[in-house]
Amino acid sequence: MADVKVPEETETVRQQIRTLLEEGPLTAKEISSAVRRPEKEIANHLEHLRKSLHSEGRRLSQVPAECRECGFVFRKRDRLKAPSRCPVCKGEAISDPSFRVEAGRHDSGKLFE
Numbered sequence: 001m002a003d004v005k006v007p008e009e010t011e012t013v014r015q016q017i018r019t020l021l022e023e024g025p026l027t028a029k030e031i032s033s034a035v036r037r038p039e040k041e042i043a044n045h046l047e048h049l050r051k052s053l054h055s056e057g058r059r060l061s062q063v064p065a066e067c068r069e070c071g072f073v074f075r076k077r078d079r080l081k082a083p084s085r086c087p088v089c090k091g092e093a094i095s096d097p098s099f100r101v102e103a104g105r106h107d108s109g110k111l112f113e
């Protein structure tokens with residue numbers, strides 16, 4: 001992936017996403033409509049955000065997709081979108097995974113002392 005030049009607009013979008021996720025968990029779809037960028041771009045932004053948070057000792061956490069019918073949690077799935085069907089009950093009412101910026105060092109300070 002060429003990462004030669006990052007347009008200023010991209011930086012702004014990333015900053016917006018970061019601010020949104022510091023306030024509470026959002027799905028990729030919700031992020032997409034909040035910053036008015038296509039959903040397929042969001043994965044890329046989240047990946048960059050994950051890296052920059054990591055370098056600050058913070059974390060982007062992901063709430064996994066979950067079946068609304070039986071409560072099955074798709075823990076291993078590292079995707080932005082929910083799977084279309086639950087392997088347990090075959091239900092199709094599955095919540096999208098959501099993302100959140102974890103609180104700063106105040107909360108997880110033990111790890112860094």
Ligand SMILES: [Zn+2]
Nearest residue numbers: 067070086089
């Ligand atoms: Zn299910």
